[in-house]
Amino acid sequence: MILLDGKKTSNDIKDEITIKVAELKKQGKKTPHLAAIIVGANGASITYVNAKVKACEKVGFDSSLIQLPEDVSEAELLAKIDELNNDDNIDGFIVQLPLPKHIDEHKVTLAVSPAKDVDGFHPENLGRMVLDLPCFLPATPYGIVQLLDRYDIETSGKDCVVIGRSHIVGSPMSILMARNNKVGNCTVTLTHSRTKNLTEYTKKADIIIVALGKAEFLTADMVKEGVVVVDVGITRVKDDSKKSGFRLLGDVKFDEVAPKCSYITPVPGGVGPMTIASLMMNTLQAIDMK
Numbered sequence: 001m002i003l004l005d006g007k008k009t010s011n012d013i014k015d016e017i018t019i020k021v022a023e024l025k026k027q028g029k030k031t032p033h034l035a036a037i038i039v040g041a042n043g044a045s046i047t048y049v050n051a052k053v054k055a056c057e058k059v060g061f062d063s064s065l066i067q068l069p070e071d072v073s074e075a076e077l078l079a080k081i082d083e084l085n086n087d088d089n090i091d092g093f094i095v096q097l098p099l100p101k102h103i104d105e106h107k108v109t110l111a112v113s114p115a116k117d118v119d120g121f122h123p124e125n126l127g128r129m130v131l132d133l134p135c136f137l138p139a140t141p142y143g144i145v146q147l148l149d150r151y152d153i154e155t156s157g158k159d160c161v162v163i164g165r166s167h168i169v170g171s172p173m174s175i176l177m178a179r180n181n182k183v184g185n186c187t188v189t190l191t192h193s194r195t196k197n198l199t200e201y202t203k204k205a206d207i208i209i210v211a212l213g214k215a216e217f218l219t220a221d222m223v224k225e226g227v228v229v230v231d232v233g234i235t236r237v238k239d240d241s242k243k244s245g246f247r248l249l250g251d252v253k254f255d256e257v258a259p260k261c262s263y264i265t266p267v268p269g270g271v272g273p274m275t276i277a278s279l280m281m282n283t284l285q286a287i288d289m290k
């Protein structure tokens with residue numbers, strides 16, 4: 001079993017981006033600038049946003065963190081998005097999800113200019129992805145593609161099962177794995193909560209991408225020997241032995257599944273860091289696309 005080390009791979013990508021940013025600066029070009037909007041004080045969201053800002057600093061990007069109160073109105077948030085859309089200094093920005101219930105997430109996604117949508121959630125970017133046109137790929141699926149690519153994992157002709165059909169992970173992931181690309185050319189089955197006899201699908205799969213948000217859901221009896229498993233899930237569980245008071249669990253029962261795998265991502269240290277690296281890659285791409 002080989003561990004798909006997202007932490008190391010994301011650091012490699014960040015090192016490559018650092019060199020490119022230094023070159024841009026040397027040529028007197030603009031320093032890439034990523035902004036992030038966060039609404040409210042959700043602990044996990046703050047951790048993710050801070051990690052993104054820290055990654056920006058590491059590669060030499062400029063970054064701005066815009067913190068809005070939990071009770072900010074939808075109109076105020078949309079006005080802030082409009083401001084960032086029209087700010088030439090900002091090359092890309094994200095609105096950290098989830099948003100409070102009184103804000104319509106779809107409206108927010110549609111408000112972000114596709115040219116600055118480095119999370120790759122806007123329908124224009126998703127449509128361009130389907131058509132194989134240049135676009136910002138959604139950050140988490142893009143990170144997974146990068147990880148599979150950099151470990152040279154053969155995907156062509158393989159059976160891939162994706163568990164979970166969210167708009168930000170499962171659905172785009174299924175499209176990317178089926179595309180005619182180096183990482184792609186799989187026969188993909190997209191499964192969800194209404195799928196009957198899920199194990200019948202997972203048992204036959206060469207590659208399983210698990211993104212349903214249920215801790216330790218995928219167990220050893222659900223997979224075949226030699227499978228490649230990518231675990232997207234992140235669930236915080238109380239753990240008094242940790243300084244933070246919690247630990248992170250993936251959607252895969254790692255200890256029992258890992259011995260059957262040819263490759264597997266750990267949690268933490270797998271897909272999470274790759275999502276951040278993709279965001280950096282998309283921000284650099286935003287400069288190129290200008």
Ligand code: NAP
Nearest residue numbers: 140164165166169192193211212213232233234271272275
């Ligand atoms: P989501 O929007 O909650 O979607 C979950 C999906 O799982 C839904 O499509 C749901 O089906 C499906 N599902 C639920 N129970 C199932 C079951 N028993 N069998 C098969 N499918 C089932 O989740 P998400 O936003 O994609 O996130 C999934 C997980 O990934 C979460 O733990 C999240 O924290 C994590 N995540 C991690 C990263 C990262 O960078 N590592 C990024 C994003 C998300 P229905 O559609 O039928 O309801």
